[in-house]
Amino acid sequence: MTDTAVKANDISVLEISGITKTFDDKVVLDGVSLTVARGQTVCLLGPSGSGKSTLLRCVNWLERPDQGTVLLCGERIGMRKGGVVPMGNAELARLRMRMGTVFQHFNLWPHLTVLQNIIEAPVHVQKRRRDEVIAEAEALLENVGLADKRDAFPSRLSGGQKQRVGIARALAMKPELLLFDEPTSALDPELVGEVIAVMKSLSQAGSTMLVVTHEMGFARETADKVVLMDGGRIVEQGDPEQFFGNPRTERARQFLQRYVSA
Amino acid sequence: MTFNAFLSLLHGAGVTISVSLAGIALGVPFGLALALLRWQRVPLLAPLATVYVSLLRSTPAVTLCLLIFFALPVIGIEIDALSAAVATLTLNTAAFNCEIWRSGLMNFSRDQIEAARTFGMSGPLTFRRIIFPQLWRTCLPSLVNEMTLLIKSSTAIAVIGVAEITRAAIRIGAQTYDPLPPMLVATGIYIVLVLVFVGLQRFTERVYGHAGGAA
Numbered sequence: 006m007t008d009t010a011v012k013a014n015d016i017s018v019l020e021i022s023g024i025t026k027t028f029d030d031k032v033v034l035d036g037v038s039l040t041v042a043r044g045q046t047v048c049l050l051g052p053s054g055s056g057k058s059t060l061l062r063c064v065n066w067l068e069r070p071d072q073g074t075v076l077l078c079g080e081r082i083g084m085r086k087g088g089v090v091p092m093g094n095a096e097l098a099r100l101r102m103r104m105g106t107v108f109q110h111f112n113l114w115p116h117l118t119v120l121q122n123i124i125e126a127p128v129h130v131q132k133r134r135r136d137e138v139i140a141e142a143e144a145l146l147e148n149v150g151l152a153d154k155r156d157a158f159p160s161r162l163s164g165g166q167k168q169r170v171g172i173a174r175a176l177a178m179k180p181e182l183l184l185f186d187e188p189t190s191a192l193d194p195e196l197v198g199e200v201i202a203v204m205k206s207l208s209q210a211g212s213t214m215l216v217v218t219h220e221m222g223f224a225r226e227t228a229d230k231v232v233l234m235d236g237g238r239i240v241e242q243g244d245p246e247q248f249f250g251n252p253r254t255e256r257a258r259q260f261l262q263r264y265v266s267a
Numbered sequence: 268m269t270f271n272a273f274l275s276l277l278h279g280a281g282v283t284i285s286v287s288l289a290g291i292a293l294g295v296p297f298g299l300a301l302a303l304l305r306w307q308r309v310p311l312l313a314p315l316a317t318v319y320v321s322l323l324r325s326t327p328a329v330t331l332c333l334l335i336f337f338a339l340p341v342i343g344i345e346i347d348a349l350s351a352a353v354a355t356l357t358l359n360t361a362a363f364n365c366e367i368w369r370s371g372l373m374n375f376s377r378d379q380i381e382a383a384r385t386f387g388m389s390g391p392l393t394f395r396r397i398i399f400p401q402l403w404r405t406c407l408p409s410l411v412n413e414m415t416l417l418i419k420s421s422t423a424i425a426v427i428g429v430a431e432i433t434r435a436a437i438r439i440g441a442q443t444y445d446p447l448p449p450m451l452v453a454t455g456i457y458i459v460l461v462l463v464f465v466g467l468q469r470f471t472e473r474v475y476g477h478a479g480g481a482a
Contacts (some may be wrong), residue, residue, distance in 0.1 A: 102387035
Protein backbone atom coordinates (compact mmCIF):
# COMPACT_ATOMS: atom_id res chain seq x y z
CA MET A 6 0.00 0.00 0.00
CA THR A 7 2.98 2.34 0.11
CA ASP A 8 4.08 4.52 -2.80
CA THR A 9 3.87 2.78 -6.12
CA ALA A 10 5.61 4.01 -9.22
CA VAL A 11 2.37 5.52 -10.48
CA LYS A 12 1.70 7.43 -7.29
CA ALA A 13 5.19 8.83 -7.14
CA ASN A 14 4.32 11.01 -10.10
CA ASP A 15 1.16 12.26 -8.43
CA ILE A 16 0.84 15.88 -7.52
CA SER A 17 1.81 16.59 -3.89
CA VAL A 18 -1.03 16.22 -1.42
CA LEU A 19 0.23 19.25 0.46
CA GLU A 20 2.38 22.00 -0.90
CA ILE A 21 3.24 24.87 1.43
CA SER A 22 5.28 27.69 0.00
CA GLY A 23 6.68 30.83 1.54
CA ILE A 24 4.35 30.97 4.55
CA THR A 25 4.91 33.99 6.79
CA LYS A 26 2.95 34.72 9.94
CA THR A 27 3.43 37.51 12.45
CA PHE A 28 1.59 37.93 15.75
CA ASP A 29 1.85 41.55 16.80
CA ASP A 30 5.58 42.11 16.39
CA LYS A 31 6.66 38.53 16.77
CA VAL A 32 7.56 36.64 13.60
CA VAL A 33 6.23 33.13 14.15
CA LEU A 34 6.68 31.75 10.64
CA ASP A 35 9.34 33.15 8.39
CA GLY A 36 9.02 31.87 4.86
CA VAL A 37 8.30 28.20 5.41
CA SER A 38 8.01 25.88 2.41
CA LEU A 39 7.27 22.20 2.65
CA THR A 40 5.71 19.45 0.56
CA VAL A 41 4.07 16.22 1.55
CA ALA A 42 3.70 13.63 -1.19
CA ARG A 43 0.89 11.10 -1.32
CA GLY A 44 1.41 8.31 1.18
CA GLN A 45 4.21 10.13 2.96
CA THR A 46 4.53 10.63 6.70
CA VAL A 47 6.29 13.88 7.47
CA CYS A 48 7.28 14.68 11.04
CA LEU A 49 7.69 18.28 12.16
CA LEU A 50 10.13 18.56 15.03
CA GLY A 51 11.43 21.53 16.94
CA PRO A 52 11.47 23.25 20.31
CA SER A 53 8.31 24.86 21.69
CA GLY A 54 7.62 28.18 20.06
CA SER A 55 9.40 27.23 16.86
CA GLY A 56 6.19 27.63 14.85
CA LYS A 57 5.26 23.98 14.25
CA SER A 58 1.72 24.20 15.52
CA THR A 59 1.12 27.56 13.88
CA LEU A 60 2.25 26.05 10.58
CA LEU A 61 -0.30 23.27 11.04
CA ARG A 62 -2.99 25.83 11.81
CA CYS A 63 -2.09 27.69 8.65
CA VAL A 64 -2.58 24.52 6.63
CA ASN A 65 -6.27 24.27 7.51
CA TRP A 66 -6.57 28.04 7.63
CA LEU A 67 -7.51 28.26 11.30
CA GLU A 68 -4.75 30.82 11.20
CA ARG A 69 -4.47 33.03 8.14
CA PRO A 70 -0.86 33.40 7.01
CA ASP A 71 0.35 36.89 6.11
CA GLN A 72 2.07 35.62 3.00
CA GLY A 73 2.54 32.42 1.10
CA THR A 74 0.29 29.72 -0.29
CA VAL A 75 -1.04 26.37 0.81
CA LEU A 76 -2.14 23.89 -1.84
CA LEU A 77 -4.14 20.77 -1.06
CA CYS A 78 -3.86 18.41 -4.02
CA GLY A 79 -3.14 21.45 -6.17
CA GLU A 80 -6.10 23.47 -4.88
CA ARG A 81 -5.31 26.69 -3.11
CA ILE A 82 -6.62 26.98 0.44
CA GLY A 83 -8.04 30.18 1.85
CA MET A 84 -7.87 32.29 -1.27
CA ARG A 85 -9.91 32.17 -4.44
CA LYS A 86 -8.28 31.90 -7.84
CA GLY A 87 -6.08 34.92 -8.38
CA GLY A 88 -5.08 34.93 -4.72
CA VAL A 89 -6.59 38.25 -3.66
CA VAL A 90 -10.11 37.38 -2.61
CA PRO A 91 -10.44 35.36 0.62
CA MET A 92 -12.58 32.25 0.42
CA GLY A 93 -16.06 32.21 1.89
CA ASN A 94 -16.83 29.94 4.80
CA ALA A 95 -18.55 27.34 2.64
CA GLU A 96 -15.59 27.01 0.26
CA LEU A 97 -13.19 26.82 3.17
CA ALA A 98 -15.31 24.15 4.84
CA ARG A 99 -15.28 22.07 1.64
CA LEU A 100 -11.46 22.05 1.68
CA ARG A 101 -11.15 21.50 5.41
CA MET A 102 -13.39 18.47 5.05
CA ARG A 103 -10.62 16.84 3.03
CA MET A 104 -8.13 17.12 5.89
CA GLY A 105 -8.54 15.27 9.16
CA THR A 106 -7.13 16.95 12.23
CA VAL A 107 -6.07 15.29 15.47
CA PHE A 108 -5.63 17.74 18.34
CA GLN A 109 -3.27 17.82 21.27
CA HIS A 110 -6.19 18.11 23.70
CA PHE A 111 -8.42 15.72 21.71
CA ASN A 112 -11.23 18.28 21.40
CA LEU A 113 -13.90 15.59 21.46
CA TRP A 114 -17.47 16.77 21.89
CA PRO A 115 -18.41 15.77 25.44
CA HIS A 116 -22.18 15.62 24.91
CA LEU A 117 -21.83 12.99 22.19
CA THR A 118 -20.90 9.35 22.61
CA VAL A 119 -17.78 7.91 21.01
CA LEU A 120 -19.75 6.72 17.99
CA GLN A 121 -21.66 10.00 17.70
CA ASN A 122 -18.38 11.94 17.80
CA ILE A 123 -17.10 9.90 14.88
CA ILE A 124 -20.19 10.05 12.67
CA GLU A 125 -21.07 13.70 13.39
CA ALA A 126 -19.21 15.34 10.52
CA PRO A 127 -19.62 12.55 7.93
CA VAL A 128 -23.40 12.57 8.48
CA HIS A 129 -24.06 16.28 8.97
CA VAL A 130 -21.31 17.88 6.89
CA GLN A 131 -20.57 15.33 4.19
CA LYS A 132 -24.24 14.28 4.18
CA ARG A 133 -23.38 10.62 3.77
CA ARG A 134 -25.86 7.88 4.60
CA ARG A 135 -26.09 7.35 8.31
CA ASP A 136 -26.16 3.53 8.32
CA GLU A 137 -23.16 3.42 5.99
CA VAL A 138 -21.20 5.85 8.16
CA ILE A 139 -22.05 3.92 11.32
CA ALA A 140 -20.75 0.70 9.79
CA GLU A 141 -17.51 2.45 8.85
CA ALA A 142 -17.21 4.04 12.26
CA GLU A 143 -17.58 0.66 13.92
CA ALA A 144 -14.82 -0.73 11.71
CA LEU A 145 -12.61 2.26 12.61
CA LEU A 146 -13.26 1.71 16.31
CA GLU A 147 -12.30 -1.91 15.83
CA ASN A 148 -9.04 -0.78 14.21
CA VAL A 149 -8.10 1.53 17.07
CA GLY A 150 -9.10 -1.13 19.60
CA LEU A 151 -12.11 0.63 21.07
CA ALA A 152 -15.05 -1.33 19.71
CA ASP A 153 -16.36 -1.82 23.25
CA LYS A 154 -16.39 1.95 23.91
CA ARG A 155 -18.83 2.66 21.08
CA ASP A 156 -21.55 4.08 23.35
CA ALA A 157 -19.38 5.56 26.08
CA PHE A 158 -19.12 9.30 26.65
CA PRO A 159 -15.64 10.84 26.28
CA SER A 160 -15.52 11.74 29.98
CA ARG A 161 -15.37 8.01 30.77
CA LEU A 162 -12.26 7.40 28.64
CA SER A 163 -8.56 7.62 29.44
CA GLY A 164 -6.43 10.13 27.56
CA GLY A 165 -5.04 7.47 25.25
CA GLN A 166 -8.53 6.21 24.48
CA LYS A 167 -9.76 9.75 23.83
CA GLN A 168 -6.96 10.34 21.37
CA ARG A 169 -7.67 7.08 19.57
CA VAL A 170 -11.28 8.22 19.24
CA GLY A 171 -9.89 11.54 17.95
CA ILE A 172 -7.96 9.65 15.29
CA ALA A 173 -11.00 7.56 14.34
CA ARG A 174 -13.05 10.75 14.09
CA ALA A 175 -10.51 12.27 11.71
CA LEU A 176 -10.36 9.08 9.62
CA ALA A 177 -14.15 8.90 9.30
CA MET A 178 -14.01 11.93 6.98
CA LYS A 179 -11.88 9.84 4.58
CA PRO A 180 -9.39 12.69 4.41
CA GLU A 181 -6.65 12.99 1.83
CA LEU A 182 -4.34 14.39 4.48
CA LEU A 183 -4.11 13.78 8.21
CA LEU A 184 -2.79 16.56 10.45
CA PHE A 185 -1.56 15.66 13.93
CA ASP A 186 -0.88 18.49 16.37
CA GLU A 187 1.27 17.02 19.15
CA PRO A 188 -1.13 14.10 19.52
CA THR A 189 0.69 12.55 22.50
CA SER A 190 1.85 15.66 24.38
CA ALA A 191 -1.14 15.76 26.71
CA LEU A 192 -0.94 12.06 27.59
CA ASP A 193 0.47 10.25 30.57
CA PRO A 194 3.75 8.62 29.50
CA GLU A 195 2.36 5.10 29.76
CA LEU A 196 -0.54 5.98 27.43
CA VAL A 197 1.65 7.36 24.64
CA GLY A 198 2.42 3.90 23.22
CA GLU A 199 -1.16 2.99 22.32
CA VAL A 200 -1.62 6.19 20.31
CA ILE A 201 1.77 5.88 18.61
CA ALA A 202 0.91 2.29 17.62
CA VAL A 203 -2.26 3.46 15.85
CA MET A 204 -0.34 6.23 14.06
CA LYS A 205 2.32 3.78 12.92
CA SER A 206 -0.20 1.43 11.43
CA LEU A 207 -1.87 4.33 9.63
CA SER A 208 1.46 5.37 8.21
CA GLN A 209 2.22 1.84 7.09
CA ALA A 210 -1.21 1.60 5.47
CA GLY A 211 -0.22 4.50 3.23
CA SER A 212 -2.01 7.46 4.84
CA THR A 213 -0.60 10.88 4.06
CA MET A 214 0.33 12.42 7.38
CA LEU A 215 1.85 15.64 8.67
CA VAL A 216 2.75 15.13 12.31
CA VAL A 217 3.93 17.71 14.81
CA THR A 218 5.54 15.66 17.54
CA HIS A 219 8.16 15.36 20.23
CA GLU A 220 8.23 11.57 19.90
CA MET A 221 11.67 11.08 18.38
CA GLY A 222 11.24 7.30 18.29
CA PHE A 223 8.12 7.62 16.16
CA ALA A 224 9.79 10.08 13.82
CA ARG A 225 12.85 7.91 13.43
CA GLU A 226 11.01 4.68 12.75
CA THR A 227 8.01 5.91 10.83
CA ALA A 228 8.69 9.17 9.04
CA ASP A 229 9.55 9.34 5.37
CA LYS A 230 10.83 12.83 5.96
CA VAL A 231 11.82 14.71 9.09
CA VAL A 232 11.65 18.49 9.28
CA LEU A 233 13.30 20.50 12.05
CA MET A 234 11.93 23.96 12.73
CA ASP A 235 13.43 26.68 14.86
CA GLY A 236 12.52 30.33 15.18
CA GLY A 237 9.86 30.09 12.50
CA ARG A 238 12.15 28.60 9.86
CA ILE A 239 12.96 25.16 8.60
CA VAL A 240 16.50 24.46 9.78
CA GLU A 241 16.97 21.06 8.25
CA GLN A 242 14.92 18.45 6.49
CA GLY A 243 15.75 15.04 5.21
CA ASP A 244 15.18 11.36 5.61
CA PRO A 245 15.17 10.19 9.23
CA GLU A 246 18.15 7.88 8.86
CA GLN A 247 20.37 10.74 7.84
CA PHE A 248 18.76 13.32 10.15
CA PHE A 249 19.10 11.27 13.31
CA GLY A 250 22.35 9.53 12.35
CA ASN A 251 24.28 12.38 10.89
CA PRO A 252 22.56 15.77 11.02
CA ARG A 253 23.95 18.35 8.63
CA THR A 254 23.43 21.45 10.76
CA GLU A 255 24.80 22.42 14.13
CA ARG A 256 21.27 23.38 15.27
CA ALA A 257 19.95 19.89 14.54
CA ARG A 258 22.86 18.36 16.44
CA GLN A 259 22.10 20.53 19.48
CA PHE A 260 18.41 19.72 19.29
CA LEU A 261 18.98 15.99 19.07
CA GLN A 262 21.57 16.03 21.84
CA ARG A 263 19.05 17.50 24.23
CA TYR A 264 16.56 14.77 23.39
CA VAL A 265 19.08 11.96 23.69
CA SER A 266 20.33 13.19 27.06
CA ALA A 267 16.80 13.91 28.34
CA MET B 268 -63.12 34.01 52.80
CA THR B 269 -65.94 32.64 50.66
CA PHE B 270 -65.73 29.91 48.07
CA ASN B 271 -66.29 32.51 45.38
CA ALA B 272 -63.38 34.52 46.69
CA PHE B 273 -61.24 31.42 46.55
CA LEU B 274 -62.34 30.82 42.95
CA SER B 275 -61.36 34.33 41.97
CA LEU B 276 -57.93 33.75 43.50
CA LEU B 277 -57.61 30.58 41.47
CA HIS B 278 -58.61 32.52 38.39
CA GLY B 279 -55.91 35.03 39.26
CA ALA B 280 -53.45 32.17 39.53
CA GLY B 281 -54.52 31.02 36.05
CA VAL B 282 -53.79 34.49 34.70
CA THR B 283 -50.40 34.67 36.43
CA ILE B 284 -49.44 31.24 35.12
CA SER B 285 -50.51 31.81 31.53
CA VAL B 286 -49.01 35.30 31.29
CA SER B 287 -45.75 34.07 32.90
CA LEU B 288 -45.53 31.03 30.63
CA ALA B 289 -46.11 33.22 27.59
CA GLY B 290 -43.39 35.60 28.81
CA ILE B 291 -40.99 32.69 29.34
CA ALA B 292 -41.80 31.03 26.02
CA LEU B 293 -41.11 34.28 24.16
CA GLY B 294 -38.43 35.77 26.41
CA VAL B 295 -36.04 32.80 26.58
CA PRO B 296 -35.51 32.48 22.79
CA PHE B 297 -35.54 36.27 22.41
CA GLY B 298 -32.81 36.50 25.04
CA LEU B 299 -30.82 33.82 23.18
CA ALA B 300 -31.14 35.78 19.94
CA LEU B 301 -29.85 38.92 21.68
CA ALA B 302 -26.99 36.95 23.23
CA LEU B 303 -25.99 35.51 19.85
CA LEU B 304 -25.94 38.97 18.30
CA ARG B 305 -23.58 40.17 21.01
CA TRP B 306 -21.46 37.02 21.07
CA GLN B 307 -20.97 37.10 17.30
CA ARG B 308 -20.39 40.86 17.45
CA VAL B 309 -22.84 41.43 14.60
CA PRO B 310 -22.24 44.97 13.34
CA LEU B 311 -24.95 47.47 14.29
CA LEU B 312 -27.18 44.85 15.91
CA ALA B 313 -24.74 43.87 18.68
CA PRO B 314 -24.45 47.41 20.10
CA LEU B 315 -28.24 47.76 19.81
CA ALA B 316 -28.66 44.59 21.84
CA THR B 317 -26.26 45.95 24.46
CA VAL B 318 -28.25 49.17 24.77
CA TYR B 319 -31.49 47.20 24.92
CA VAL B 320 -30.20 45.05 27.78
CA SER B 321 -28.93 48.05 29.77
CA LEU B 322 -32.19 49.95 29.36
CA LEU B 323 -34.50 47.05 30.13
CA ARG B 324 -32.50 45.88 33.09
CA SER B 325 -32.78 49.30 34.69
CA THR B 326 -36.51 49.76 34.03
CA PRO B 327 -38.89 48.46 36.75
CA ALA B 328 -41.49 46.05 35.40
CA VAL B 329 -44.33 48.30 36.63
CA THR B 330 -42.95 51.30 34.78
CA LEU B 331 -42.40 49.27 31.64
CA CYS B 332 -45.93 47.93 31.83
CA LEU B 333 -47.45 51.40 32.16
CA LEU B 334 -45.25 52.62 29.35
CA ILE B 335 -46.39 49.88 27.00
CA PHE B 336 -50.08 50.10 27.89
CA PHE B 337 -50.48 53.88 27.95
CA ALA B 338 -47.71 55.15 25.69
CA LEU B 339 -48.05 52.81 22.71
CA PRO B 340 -51.58 54.05 21.87
CA VAL B 341 -50.15 57.58 21.73
CA ILE B 342 -48.04 56.55 18.74
CA GLY B 343 -51.02 54.75 17.22
CA ILE B 344 -50.49 51.19 18.48
CA GLU B 345 -53.60 49.95 20.29
CA ILE B 346 -52.85 47.13 22.69
CA ASP B 347 -55.13 45.26 25.10
CA ALA B 348 -54.14 44.78 28.72
CA LEU B 349 -53.31 41.09 28.46
CA SER B 350 -51.04 41.59 25.43
CA ALA B 351 -49.38 44.53 27.18
CA ALA B 352 -48.80 42.26 30.18
CA VAL B 353 -47.19 39.53 28.08
CA ALA B 354 -45.09 42.11 26.22
CA THR B 355 -43.87 43.59 29.51
CA LEU B 356 -42.75 40.27 30.93
CA THR B 357 -41.19 39.15 27.64
CA LEU B 358 -39.18 42.31 27.08
CA ASN B 359 -38.05 42.41 30.70
CA THR B 360 -37.02 38.78 31.06
CA ALA B 361 -35.33 38.73 27.64
CA ALA B 362 -32.76 41.26 28.87
CA PHE B 363 -31.83 39.07 31.83
CA ASN B 364 -31.94 35.88 29.78
CA CYS B 365 -29.59 37.51 27.27
CA GLU B 366 -26.97 37.91 29.97
CA ILE B 367 -27.38 34.30 31.10
CA TRP B 368 -27.05 32.90 27.56
CA ARG B 369 -24.16 35.22 26.82
CA SER B 370 -22.12 34.17 29.80
CA GLY B 371 -22.72 30.54 28.81
CA LEU B 372 -21.53 31.30 25.28
CA MET B 373 -18.45 33.19 26.45
CA ASN B 374 -17.42 30.28 28.65
CA PHE B 375 -17.99 27.70 25.94
CA SER B 376 -14.92 25.68 24.97
CA ARG B 377 -13.05 27.31 22.07
CA ASP B 378 -11.40 23.95 21.43
CA GLN B 379 -14.71 22.30 20.65
CA ILE B 380 -15.70 25.07 18.28
CA GLU B 381 -12.33 24.83 16.58
CA ALA B 382 -12.74 21.08 16.16
CA ALA B 383 -16.12 21.68 14.53
CA ARG B 384 -14.57 24.21 12.17
CA THR B 385 -11.76 21.90 11.10
CA PHE B 386 -14.35 19.24 10.34
CA GLY B 387 -16.04 21.62 7.94
CA MET B 388 -19.04 22.45 10.11
CA SER B 389 -20.68 25.78 9.37
CA GLY B 390 -21.44 28.30 12.11
CA PRO B 391 -25.16 27.51 12.31
CA LEU B 392 -24.50 23.76 12.23
CA THR B 393 -21.89 24.09 14.97
CA PHE B 394 -24.37 26.02 17.08
CA ARG B 395 -27.18 23.55 16.53
CA ARG B 396 -25.20 20.33 16.92
CA ILE B 397 -22.32 21.20 19.25
CA ILE B 398 -22.94 24.38 21.22
CA PHE B 399 -26.66 24.48 21.99
CA PRO B 400 -27.04 20.93 23.33
CA GLN B 401 -24.42 21.77 25.98
CA LEU B 402 -25.30 25.43 26.41
CA TRP B 403 -28.89 24.92 27.55
CA ARG B 404 -27.73 22.43 30.16
CA THR B 405 -25.25 24.86 31.70
CA CYS B 406 -27.67 27.79 31.48
CA LEU B 407 -30.71 25.93 32.83
CA PRO B 408 -30.26 26.67 36.56
CA SER B 409 -29.82 30.42 35.93
CA LEU B 410 -32.69 30.46 33.45
CA VAL B 411 -35.02 28.76 35.93
CA ASN B 412 -33.91 31.21 38.58
CA GLU B 413 -34.88 34.04 36.24
CA MET B 414 -38.22 32.30 35.55
CA THR B 415 -39.06 32.26 39.26
CA LEU B 416 -38.19 35.96 39.47
CA LEU B 417 -40.48 36.56 36.50
CA ILE B 418 -43.40 34.74 38.14
CA LYS B 419 -43.04 36.89 41.22
CA SER B 420 -42.52 40.15 39.37
CA SER B 421 -45.52 39.36 37.14
CA THR B 422 -47.68 41.04 39.74
CA ALA B 423 -46.54 44.30 38.16
CA ILE B 424 -49.13 43.78 35.45
CA ALA B 425 -51.87 44.40 38.02
CA VAL B 426 -51.14 48.09 37.51
CA ILE B 427 -52.97 48.06 34.17
CA GLY B 428 -55.92 46.13 35.58
CA VAL B 429 -55.00 42.53 34.80
CA ALA B 430 -56.52 40.42 37.56
CA GLU B 431 -53.59 38.22 38.51
CA ILE B 432 -53.09 36.60 41.92
CA THR B 433 -52.07 39.58 44.00
CA ARG B 434 -54.67 41.92 42.53
CA ALA B 435 -57.39 39.32 43.17
CA ALA B 436 -56.19 38.97 46.76
CA ILE B 437 -56.23 42.73 47.35
CA ARG B 438 -59.73 42.98 45.92
CA ILE B 439 -61.03 40.18 48.18
CA GLY B 440 -59.35 41.77 51.20
CA ALA B 441 -60.95 45.11 50.41
CA GLN B 442 -64.40 43.56 50.10
CA THR B 443 -64.22 41.48 53.28
CA TYR B 444 -62.13 43.86 55.41
CA ASP B 445 -60.06 40.79 56.22
CA PRO B 446 -56.88 40.86 54.06
CA LEU B 447 -54.99 38.11 55.86
CA PRO B 448 -56.66 34.96 54.45
CA PRO B 449 -56.53 35.95 50.75
CA MET B 450 -52.95 37.18 51.14
CA LEU B 451 -51.91 33.91 52.76
CA VAL B 452 -53.58 31.90 50.00
CA ALA B 453 -51.91 34.12 47.36
CA THR B 454 -48.51 33.60 48.97
CA GLY B 455 -49.15 29.85 49.06
CA ILE B 456 -49.95 29.83 45.34
CA TYR B 457 -46.69 31.65 44.49
CA ILE B 458 -44.71 29.21 46.58
CA VAL B 459 -46.30 26.23 44.84
CA LEU B 460 -45.64 27.76 41.41
CA VAL B 461 -41.96 28.38 42.14
CA LEU B 462 -41.54 24.93 43.65
CA VAL B 463 -43.02 23.38 40.52
CA PHE B 464 -40.48 25.22 38.37
CA VAL B 465 -37.55 24.24 40.54
CA GLY B 466 -38.83 20.66 40.57
CA LEU B 467 -39.02 20.64 36.78
CA GLN B 468 -35.46 21.92 36.64
CA ARG B 469 -34.22 19.13 38.93
CA PHE B 470 -36.09 16.57 36.88
CA THR B 471 -34.65 17.87 33.61
CA GLU B 472 -31.15 17.85 35.03
CA ARG B 473 -31.57 14.27 36.19
CA VAL B 474 -32.84 13.06 32.83
CA TYR B 475 -30.54 15.05 30.52
CA GLY B 476 -27.63 15.82 32.78
CA HIS B 477 -25.49 12.78 31.87
CA ALA B 478 -23.35 14.40 29.23
CA GLY B 479 -21.64 17.01 31.36
CA GLY B 480 -17.97 17.07 32.25
CA ALA B 481 -14.89 17.85 30.25
CA ALA B 482 -13.92 15.82 27.22
